[in-house]
Amino acid sequence: MHAYTPSEWSRFFTAQAGASAALAGLVFVGVSINLRAILETPGLVGRALEALILLVAVLLASVFGLVPDQGRHGLGWELLALGVLTWGWVGVLIYRTRPSPGETWADGRRASTAFAARIAIMQAATVPPIVAGATLLAGSGGGLAWMVAGTVGGYFAGLFDAWVLLIEIIR
Numbered sequence: 001m002h003a004y005t006p007s008e009w010s011r012f013f014t015a016q017a018g019a020s021a022a023l024a025g026l027v028f029v030g031v032s033i034n035l036r037a038i039l040e041t042p043g044l045v046g047r048a049l050e051a052l053i054l055l056v057a058v059l060l061a062s063v064f065g066l067v068p069d070q071g072r073h074g075l076g077w078e079l080l081a082l083g084v085l086t087w088g089w090v091g092v093l094i095y096r097t098r099p100s101p102g103e104t105w106a107d108g109r110r111a112s113t114a115f116a117a118r119i120a121i122m123q124a125a126t127v128p129p130i131v132a133g134a135t136l137l138a139g140s141g142g143g144l145a146w147m148v149a150g151t152v153g154g155y156f157a158g159l160f161d162a163w164v165l166l167i168e169i170i171r
Contacts, residue, residue, distance in 0.1 A: 003143030004136060006065055006075045012144075013065035016151050020058035023158055027051045030166040037169050043097040044165065050093045051161035054125050057086040058154040061129055061147065072136045072143070079147070080133025087126035094118055121160055124153035 002008055031038060031048045038044040064070075064078040099111030128150030135141035 003145045004072050004139060006067075006070055006072060006144065009065055009144050009147075012147075013062040017059055017062035017066065020055050020062060020151075020154070023155065023162075024052055024055040024059065027055060027158065027162050027165070030162050034165060034169050038165060041169065044169065046093040046096060047161050048165055050090050050122075051158045051165065053086060053090055053093075054122075054154045054161070055158040057082060057126070057129070058151050058158075061150070065144075065147070072139070075144075076133045076136030078133070079129045079136065083126055083128075083130035083133055083150075087122075087130065090122050090126060094122060121153070121157045125150065125157040126153075128153060 027048070038048055060082055061079060064075055064082070067075070094115075097115075099115050101112075103111040128146045131142065132144055132146035132150060135143050135146065
């Protein structure tokens with residue numbers, strides 16, 4: 001499989017489109033189950049939106065990758081734009097929930113540690129599509145191989161947020 005030939009990645013993108021759509025649907029179900037608690041807890045509405053954005057970004061990247069007869073430049077620009085938009089949007093959502101200096105949770109954990117973990121996970125989900133787009137445009141540096149990392153990062157980040165919305169919220 002050549003990392004700069006989008007048509008050779010159609011099976012990968014087909015699988016990811018189905019998987020990301022299913023996972024985004026599960027997040028919707030999870031949000032509906034705990035809707036009252038999510039609405040009452042500061043920051044959790046943004047967390048739900050974050051999960052959906054990250055999973056829908058994987059879905060959109062997959063849809064872009066499935067456009068027939070699309071060359072590497074077209075897909076490169078689409079992935080680059082999608083990655084930058086996702087990075088910015090999720091970054092703003094995370095920034096809005098930043099902890100105050102020295103803040104701890106009821107169980108004694110430092111809020112800044114969890115905040116740093118969210119930032120790292122978000123980067124793992126949003127930076128690889130940006131790099132994939134840029135390297136497709138450049139014709140070197142990894143191309144669509146970066147989408148494997150971005151897809152895994154998107155799933156991990158979306159499921160991490162879903163876990164918080166489904167399980168941690170009721171602890």
